[in-house]
Amino acid sequence: MSRKNRNKRGADKKGRGGRSNGNQERTDYTQLPKDNAKFENYYVAQGIVPDEEEFKKFWQSLKDTLPTTWRFTGSKGHAISVRNTLLTKHIPQLTNTTFEGTTIPAPTPLSWYPDQLAWQLTVGKQVIRRSPPFKQLQAFLVSETSSGNISRQEAVSMIPPLLMDVEPHHTVLDMCAAPGSKTAQLIEAIHAGEEERVLEASAQLKDTDPTSHPLEANVEVPEKLLGRATGLVIANDADYKRSHLLIHQTKRLNTPNFIVTNYDATLYPSLRLPAEQSEDGKRAKQQYLKFDRVLCDVPCSGDGTVRKNPLIWRDWSPANGNGLWSTQARILVRGLQLLKVGGRLVYSTCSLNPIENEAVVHAAIERCGGAGVVEIVDVSDRLPGLIRREGMKKWKVMDRDGTWFESWEEVRGKGEPYTDRLTRGMFPPEDAEGQLAGMLNRAVRVYPHLQDTGGFFITVLHKKGAIKAAPEGETVRTGGQRMKGVAVEGGNSGNGVAATADIDVPMVEEVGISSASTANGVKRALFVEEEEVADPGSPTKRQKLDSTVDTPVTEKDDDNDAPAPLDIPSANQNTKVEKEAEEEQEVKVSTKKPRGNFNEEPFKFLPASHQVLDIIKKFYVLSPYFPLDNFLVRNAEGIPVRTIYFTSTLARQILTENEGRGVRFVHCGVKMFNRQEVQDPEACQWRIQNEGLGLVESWVGEKRVVHLKQKETLRWLMKELFPRVEDCGEIRERVESVGAGCCVLRVDLAEDEAGKEVGRLVLPLWKSRFTLNLMLPKEERKAMLLRLFDDTEGPRDSTKEQREADAKARREAKAKEEGEDVEEAVEEEDEDDILGDVEGDEEN
Numbered sequence: 001m002s003r004k005n006r007n008k009r010g011a012d013k014k015g016r017g018g019r020s021n022g023n024q025e026r027t028d029y030t031q032l033p034k035d036n037a038k039f040e041n042y043y044v045a046q047g048i049v050p051d052e053e054e055f056k057k058f059w060q061s062l063k064d065t066l067p068t069t070w071r072f073t074g075s076k077g078h079a080i081s082v083r084n085t086l087l088t089k090h091i092p093q094l095t096n097t098t099f100e101g102t103t104i105p106a107p108t109p110l111s112w113y114p115d116q117l118a119w120q121l122t123v124g125k126q127v128i129r130r131s132p133p134f135k136q137l138q139a140f141l142v143s144e145t146s147s148g149n150i151s152r153q154e155a156v157s158m159i160p161p162l163l164m165d166v167e168p169h170h171t172v173l174d175m176c177a178a179p180g181s182k183t184a185q186l187i188e189a190i191h192a193g194e195e196e197r198v199l200e201a202s203a204q205l206k207d208t209d210p211t212s213h214p215l216e217a218n219v220e221v222p223e224k225l226l227g228r229a230t231g232l233v234i235a236n237d238a239d240y241k242r243s244h245l246l247i248h249q250t251k252r253l254n255t256p257n258f259i260v261t262n263y264d265a266t267l268y269p270s271l272r273l274p275a276e277q278s279e280d281g282k283r284a285k286q287q288y289l290k291f292d293r294v295l296c297d298v299p300c301s302g303d304g305t306v307r308k309n310p311l312i313w314r315d316w317s318p319a320n321g322n323g324l325w326s327t328q329a330r331i332l333v334r335g336l337q338l339l340k341v342g343g344r345l346v347y348s349t350c351s352l353n354p355i356e357n358e359a360v361v362h363a364a365i366e367r368c369g370g371a372g373v374v375e376i377v378d379v380s381d382r383l384p385g386l387i388r389r390e391g392m393k394k395w396k397v398m399d400r401d402g403t404w405f406e407s408w409e410e411v412r413g414k415g416e417p418y419t420d421r422l423t424r425g426m427f428p429p430e431d432a433e434g435q436l437a438g439m440l441n442r443a444v445r446v447y448p449h450l451q452d453t454g455g456f457f458i459t460v461l462h463k464k465g466a467i468k469a470a471p472e473g474e475t476v477r478t479g480g481q482r483m484k485g486v487a488v489e490g491g492n493s494g495n496g497v498a499a500t501a502d503i504d505v506p507m508v509e510e511v512g513i514s515s516a517s518t519a520n521g522v523k524r525a526l527f528v529e530e531e532e533v534a535d536p537g538s539p540t541k542r543q544k545l546d547s548t549v550d551t552p553v554t555e556k557d558d559d560n561d562a563p564a565p566l567d568i569p570s571a572n573q574n575t576k577v578e579k580e581a582e583e584e585q586e587v588k589v590s591t592k593k594p595r596g597n598f599n600e601e602p603f604k605f606l607p608a609s610h611q612v613l614d615i616i617k618k619f620y621v622l623s624p625y626f627p628l629d630n631f632l633v634r635n636a637e638g639i640p641v642r643t644i645y646f647t648s649t650l651a652r653q654i655l656t657e658n659e660g661r662g663v664r665f666v667h668c669g670v671k672m673f674n675r676q677e678v679q680d681p682e683a684c685q686w687r688i689q690n691e692g693l694g695l696v697e698s699w700v701g702e703k704r705v706v707h708l709k710q711k712e713t714l715r716w717l718m719k720e721l722f723p724r725v726e727d728c729g730e731i732r733e734r735v736e737s738v739g740a741g742c743c744v745l746r747v748d749l750a751e752d753e754a755g756k757e758v759g760r761l762v763l764p765l766w767k768s769r770f771t772l773n774l775m776l777p778k779e780e781r782k783a784m785l786l787r788l789f790d791d792t793e794g795p796r797d798s799t800k801e802q803r804e805a806d807a808k809a810r811r812e813a814k815a816k817e818e819g820e821d822v823e824e825a826v827e828e829e830d831e832d833d834i835l836g837d838v839e840g841d842e843e844n
């Protein structure tokens, strides 16, 4: 990776790992010496593993190769059916396998991951390549990964979403989400149990008359009635390019309850919800989205990933962690602000460093009002089987020059440059007996030597009361310099009176979240121009923001409409006034032109009465319960040109309420219908996309459904790229009677036909005059053929041979008729064909 692509601390653009090995770099860093005295001494001195013998094991484990781990993804039913192939087909073959006289360990499930859906494999590449059963396992893993049923993910990285207790009605924000492995888990949690609920709901509603039902057709139908999840996951990343990885990573989950945004999480904007009418109907009160669950998997130094990022051995420095502390704390505070009272936030890093972990959690909780407002949840009884260590209550701070500090007082005693580079908030609680200090051990530390994993830190926070947070844009002074601050930069002065924005140096120290990172280049990323967070459409608020710069504000101001100023309540100050202040507080959407190439087509919803939707509804005989309000297109004109997407109701409300505000929405909606040119005037031009099929299939009328019962028919349909209707066997009659166009294939295998193994399967079919095609991506076909039928060759076009033979016969007949030398004519034509192929290839 070029220098240009790294920031000054040497981190790559992923913000993680400090020096991870990007794809462009071909140097073999595995050969780097796995030693760094500074790195080792730092953790000895911090006492992260106090027992000397255990520390040796811990340190040695950092040098060992990391096992390969993966998760079975998608809906639980589907994930379990793919996992069963591993269990029944591969594991028996892999158990007691020997290689060059040694028994090779088979893959094992991670003991703490539910339903045996996560696995690890400790075998090296050499064995995998040369041992036939492991080679077969590899083929299975590769094929299921490419079709999206398996996701490679570090074991420890799977922990945070499991501790979030996400439920289908939850609103969830993943603040630093790319590349999205945890986002995928959150989405899966939102949709848990959905398949069964939808089947039940559609069966129940099938014979009910929608006109007699309180919910009429084309009325906003609550997803709940349809068995669908009502919640939403918003995944965000500050890096625009990386935010697109989120789309890719979650593609196979086909969720309409998902939005991707592109923001600096420290400045995450308040998203509008539909206004709420006052009881007398005279006033509409603006509502903002708050979250039941927030994940802050923040950018970190990543030294817990040293087993797979060998560059960390070379480049480790305490400045990496120190430099990120401020961003991490700001992200966490913003996350807590956006969390509902009663909600749960998980803060995690893949760093071992207490500065990026306990120190951030401690400082952020203090800033939000202390342990009375935000509590660290004891999760010691969760995920039995996961061996862990408690969070630290004591630590020290090392400056980049190697000087150790036990307390902030010591730093102040030494003065500059240390006061510029370090800050009070990095230190442990002064009152070691205090309520907050007493909770820090509830944090979870996972060390590599405990279960052969990477290193990780997780804290689960519970918001007990409203946080009265400070606005963005105040001026902060540190080290004698004035700077424009972005998110929250304030503290509780202890007497309930707000701290002013124009904070003098001691006050910044009190607050604890200053710009300690000035010297190592992080600061610039943390501070932006004030205009960037102002909203010109709201002059009163803007004025108010400006006024906070110099004017001390008291609680009285909370009654005003303006965003709350810098006063942060103490633990016991959750008064009604403060609650209101929090409700009204809004971080504005940036009005500045987005940096980089932010370039997204608008999201335009189609009216439920749109004529295209009407055509679709009639052709597929859609149940009147199916919501037609949630279809969108991606063009400014709102015209269905090529693709129609489907979203959940809450996603629609958020997109429409925030339209025109310049919100950086990157993605929302599942491809549901694609336009296809058709000859037959009876056929609908809009075919159901594989991505959206699961969402609509239960609501498609029998007129467009084909039922398949025999496994062999399924194999044949998957194997043949162009199956002829006349060869359709058991479904021939039915297929002949279905009009041309898209239809739904339901696979209902009898149990003795291995229906359990196949699971519930519904696939999109395209019926034309003579052929019938499964519309599945090639990788998916291949993976299914391998998993269900042990077919390693993949799909074939057996009509090609026939077509070629037919063509040859036609040419021969023609030549005979014209009295030519048949052999010569055929040879000439074959040559033409070959040349034609070559030309075609070149064109491609």
Ligand SMILES: C[S@@+](CC[C@H](N)C(=O)[O-])C[C@H]1O[C@@H](n2cnc3c(N)ncnc32)[C@H](O)[C@@H]1O
Pocket (backbone or CB within 6 Å): 013, 014, 015, 016, 157, 175, 176, 177, 178, 179, 180, 181, 182, 183, 236, 237, 238, 239, 242, 263, 264, 265, 266, 297, 298, 299, 300, 327
């Ligand atoms: C540790 S990675 C996240 C990994 C991700 N949660 C996962 O499980 O796949 C940190 C991410 O934070 C992003 N990031 C860095 N600074 C950020 C900020 N200020 N706001 C939002 N995202 C940020 C980086 O682009 C990076 O993708």
